[in-house]
Amino acid sequence: MNIGEIARRAGVSRSTVSYALSGNRPVSEATRKRIQSVIDELGYRPNASARALAEGRTRTIGLVIPPASSRLTHMQLDFVGSVVDAAAKADLDVLLSPSGGDHDRSFERLVSESRVDGVILMEIRMEDARVDRLREARMPFVGIGHPANDPGMFWVDVDYAGLIYHCVRHLADLGHRDIALLNRSPELVAAGYGPGHRAREGFMRAVTELGLQGTELLCGDDARCGQECIADLLAGRPEVTALATINEAALPGVQRALQEAGLVIPRDFSLTGVVASQWAEDFRPPLTAADMPSDQMAAQAMALLVEIIRDPSMPAQHILMSPPISLRHSTGAAPAGSHAAIRPVGQPQQPTGGGLS
């Protein structure tokens, strides 16, 4: 079932079969048909390893994901699906590699054993050793997210700073003066997680420019943490009337905490942020939020990667996406007086993240 067998049965040489299949040289209609019928009969498919070895490319790309231990968020998972789809459209296969933790052998295989033609690197940190490693190995790659300084690196990212800035601005326009940011977990941000830092940056800029009161909450990525965080916030800073979030996994907890405090969205409390549209629409009421465009990000990253693979000398390119904020029903005018008065009084506590200014 190899190319030699096909050649033998069709009464031609191996090279002719190869040319008939690839079209890289003209082959007469008669022999092409003869070869094709033999192939159809035997169900022959060329061996991928042999082809990769001869061509010097694998028609496979690597997708480096964070290790499963640090649970993937829905946003990330959406993205993985989108990448696989985009790759399938380009007739490429996807090799999955967790990195970090104890799985670095897998990453090392990816970069140095010519297993893939290029790499999409998720979850770039502000300082990221993997970027250096890929560049050293001259492996074409596109980052999802970008490090603090990026000399000539290709990446696609979402403009968290700008989006959170706009979210806060939107809240301020509605009259909110005391606003919180629900950031990701303290560990993640401390580890240099880009979106966390950039969301904070946009938040601070907005707060400063607009003369607001701002509180940042660092909150674990699950409903329980979200509930605790918001409960603490409402107890410690009852003046807060609105929240911007980049932590969608905490949303169910946010909802519960607000509910238990007797607050109705958006009458008593406004909520917005950067959230995968699926989650935004599943929320009650549906969230006014910037929809994460994971399909487009994946498609853009893939297109970029294909270009770099074709021409490795291409000048670097960055794509900073800024999806529009979809107006749904979770933000409204600030309540006339602080709702602190009408809430059952608990003893005030310091919110988890500490104040900002």
Add this chain to the structure above:
Amino acid sequence: MNIGEIARRAGVSRSTVSYALSGNRPVSEATRKRIQSVIDELGYRPNASARALAEGRTRTIGLVIPPASSRLTHMQLDFVGSVVDAAAKADLDVLLSPSGGDHDRSFERLVSESRVDGVILMEIRMEDARVDRLREARMPFVGIGHPANDPGMFWVDVDYAGLIYHCVRHLADLGHRDIALLNRSPELVAAGYGPGHRAREGFMRAVTELGLQGTELLCGDDARCGQECIADLLAGRPEVTALATINEAALPGVQRALQEAGLVIPRDFSLTGVVASQWAEDFRPPLTAADMPSDQMAAQAMALLVEIIRDPSMPAQHILMSPPISLRHSTGAAPAGSHAAIRPVGQPQQPTGGGLS
């Protein structure tokens, strides 16, 4: 940077380098060290395609997932992560392939181009053409889930029928007499989705054996559908006091619907089912449920696959997992009288799924 270059610099033949690396023949300590130092200096790693071609195996396995269009559930995503982890532990790489929809080229590449040594096939349907295709191509594979008839096929599955049976039994023990099953979407079940059919089967058996009143709801996989489904149920069949579910994505909606109806879990309504533990614990109150053991399933499937690859003539093996039901706080004694009386009365509607008996 190939094995010939290493050999040249170390002053030995290519075969000696190969043997030094693989250990397949003895090499003197002195030459081994010399070779190793050259390798370290140049950072040499053998080319994966060439090795695969020569050895006749790729050290890669394929993971066939449902296409991204039909959104992956958290359970499935957990499983993907677990598979990648298990593969990394065995020094195997994972090639991701969506199947179904218009991505069948990707699946075809997987089975017939010798890209992988074996396949893990997710989301097996009761009748599944991919199973036949894999068998025809003599590709070692392990199914997650199993088809209706499985002549000599390897698979790992969760005993949905048994688990749902036990859930219902548990509810019956608490005094519930009128119980609903929250199944997956009508389309999925109609397409022969195994867990849907087997959950139904276990539910019917329990209902019949225990002389209960049973209602099956077919419900889309998101919060909105969950909310509608339960709202309809409460309106049309107010006698129902407990629910077993295999549709975790609908849970947030279930919660909202119960809440809006003024029902408190578990005082007025009991909830249980088969749910990834993360979701079960995120729920308020935490769900009494059978935890999906995705880590163990992945590890088992991987172990099985490795064995089949080593010895393709192995007799078939099935693993039906039956994780224990974790008692948390979402089930309780049936309310004394039906809570229908104390609920605000809406006009009765037919529940989405229709009655069972």
Add this chain to the structure above:
DNA sequence: ACGTGTAGTCGAACCGGTTCGCGCACCGTA
């Protein structure tokens, strides 16, 4: 009739590894 060009095909080399068979040097033993 004779170069010239071109379409179609073949053989051989090559991609970068692994493995088999063989030869050489060295050992202990008869």
Add this chain to the structure above:
DNA sequence: TACGGTGCGCGAACCGGTTCGACTACACGT
């Protein structure tokens, strides 16, 4: 000293494709 065994290394063949250079046959223009 001759001999069989063993440890170590070499060269060549092979895995299954792709591609390059060359060769043949035929059509064309002069």
